[in-house]
Amino acid sequence: MGRWGLLLPAAIFLALFYFYPLGSMLQISLARAETGLLGTLGSVFARPDLRKVFGFTVYQAALSTLATLALGLPGAYWLARFRFRGQALLRALTAVPFVLPTLVVAAGFSALLGPRGWINLGLMAALDLEAPPLALTQSLGAIVLAHVFYNTTIVLRLVGDFWSRLDPRLTAAARVLGASRGQAFRQVTLPLLAPAIGAAVLLVFIFDFTSFGVVLVLGGPRFATLETEIYRQTIYLFNLPTAAVLALAQLLCTLALTAVYARLSRQTAVPLNLRAARDTRRPLQSAGERLGAAAMVTVLVGLLVTPMLALALRSVARLEADRGQSGPVQPGLTLAYYRELGVNRRESLFYVPPVTAIWNSMSVAGATVVLALALGLPAAWALASASEAASGPSGMQLPAAALARSALARGDVGAAGGMIDSGNATGPSAGAGRRPAAGRGAALTALDALLMLPLGTSAVTLGLGFIVALDAPPLDLRASPALLPLAHSLVALPFVLRSLAPALRSIRPRLRQAAAVLGASPARVWREIDLPLVGRAVIVAATFAFTISLGEFGATAIIARPEYPTVPVVIYRFIGLPGALNYGQALALSTLLMLVCAGGLLAIERWRIADVGEF
């Protein structure tokens, strides 16, 4: 079985559960329109209101991405390069918001900034006001803030993890060669980080571009993006052709972005001798460094912890009147909202105790991890080894390598090794391999983009596609418990691949060669070298798959059966209802989900350090 064979499971999966549903949906949607696809595209974008929706979508996504980078890059630097007390805790903490469902994030900001949130309630109590004085939610600022809160972790993880393993001696070498601190950063660190930063920017932008829950809850009706508009057109207006065209426009945008990124990443990636993060971190030394670290920790904790804290505290605080309750409210602590979760007050058949919903969510997430890794691992390996062959450097010594070695004759082994490996990319054979492989490189670019497609497809679109296509033979999965894991794996697969492929690609070819020379067959090389070395990436990938599944809302809201809801669906049911009890229950469930996610994440972090260790 060649390397293309390894892509087969993922390809079949995509064909069945992505292209087929998407095709069915577009077909059905467009069948109602009389003017065909181009006519519909033209007619939809001739409408100023939809043009405005498109413009706002891009605007808020760009703004959110910039703001996320502005916080995430300095954060990545301090976390990657320095060693200070509480670092592991901070790192774990910063991961928590990202694993939270959009609805929990929205609930958190609502509990902080909303009309029923701490700030407004506090001001009302202090100034004895009748109504909330500040309209902090339902604004662009709230959307951007939530996106920053939500996505900073992507930058911290993707850029920070890579940065922490980048050999600091490369920068040291540049400094010794006469580069200033800034020059060394611009000419050595930044280019080497570029693929990681590019990946982060791409993911953050696409996340913001297709963001659903945050815009729906915190933006309100004034701020429609493509995603909420597709939802509105489909669910409320039943205008499937318009929804389909909007979905198509969204898809084309994200596809183009992904293709550009795939091209860029292959041009900039070089094999690096990654080092253990343990060896690259140093203690804070100067007062400036301490100040910077303190400022970074304060800002991160302030932004990331405050809404979570607001949410948790608000869920145990009785601050406003229950529905139908009269008289003054006795403010105080209460567990009423939590006790209420298990009570079927409405005696509805569809009412599911949140405990069951949590169980549902966990089992769906577990199945998603298994499925996404089973599909993603072979595919990532195929992609990584194919791109290695396409850029074709032999692992053996090349002139550039010898130069590096003689320059570093008295230096230590690690630094020389790093330069030698990056020398491979600039040696004569690197350029040589590229030309004959150009066709394969193009195929690879296309394939890479193809596997990223679900990421750029709105969750609402995916959900609708499932409903439309998978409810009749040949694929009737309406009653299947596999429906949610399938949908969630579709969303998670790009993340799994993006976590795995770069790590696989960065394994030094020399190690595989050494194993082969020592008698390990290709399968053994994979098991003994690649698998353990990407262990960390596998865990990151599994974490992604798990948390994405737990938090997935757009598709789930549409395809989950009423008697089999996941936690986000139940939260959405409660948050949409008036009254302190319902709001409290939504916050209580959000808090529970937050704790479950954080607990799972902490467990994984701990297990990662204990088992895989540093390398």
Add this chain to the structure above:
Amino acid sequence: MPILEMVGLVKAYGGRRAVDDVSLALEAGEALALLGPSGSGKSTLLALITGLETPDAGDIRWEGRSLQGVPTHERGFGLMFQDYALFPHRDVGENVAFGLRHGQRLRRTRAQIERGVSEALALVGLAGFERRDVNTLSGGEQQRVALARALAPHPPLLMLDEPLGALDRALRERLLDEVRGILRRLGQTAIYVTHDQEEAFAVADRVAILRAGRVAQAGTPAEVYARPRSRFVAKFLGLHNILRGQVEQRNGQLTAVTPVGALPLAPGERAPAPGAAVSVVVRPEEVAAAVDGRGDLAGEVIEKSFRGSRNVVLLRVGPQELTVAFPAAQPLPAVGETLALRLGPGAVHVLPDGADD
């Protein structure tokens, strides 16, 4: 009959031939050094033998059978990588055990593997290092682990790619002796790649000097050093006093008439007939200071440099500069003064391919 034969090997990267029609053979138990500057194709040659690269033309035969189509992991050779390529996620023992566990030729029991590991580690002087983390080892220790890992499965052919390249000088000299001792003790058939002639001479029974993918000269170290064929080989071996001249018969002896004067050729030199243009090399160690001032040559001292056991002196003789070495204890004239030289009988050697630069 040679155990390993390379026949007309060619390997090109994008039109540039890294290995260009190389034919070499290796007897069982022999240690061959591939010596050459960087980019001369030494490492590519190793990649071809191990199967990490496929030749564009030519064949490699092991015990008379072609290795074409035999994948790397089934060849059973040992290779010690230049930067060691130790597996960072495995401890020392697991690194050394790797080839014992995965070797195709023998299934080994756990006890056999453990014994193999401890034997290999003992061989390189790292007994008891089994559970150490490879990332915390010093450069010299890593080098020994890499050697132990390559040796442990008892490969019939061991290749070493610049094994001492990354080490500092003192360590290099010590480890060089150890590597040589180990190879000799095991009677190991080996190919040793280096750009350092001292290393090559110390380790190898035979050396092949490579230049731009071709074999410039092959032979025993003594042969190659005594009779370099070309200016390239002479210069690469550190023989920098290369003069152009013409062969003449003088006083019943063949001499080369050069810009610095008429130099008697070493006896037994297969020089071309009188009148032919030649390049000759003057060996610095065969040149002595003429105490009485009446030497074969005289020149002005331009530079003196102290090298521990000897002084290296740069002289200007006529239009030419010559480098000569003297014992450190010998008193020498100051810079700017004149020094007379006497040539020993084997001092002047004709380069047969002298026209080849």
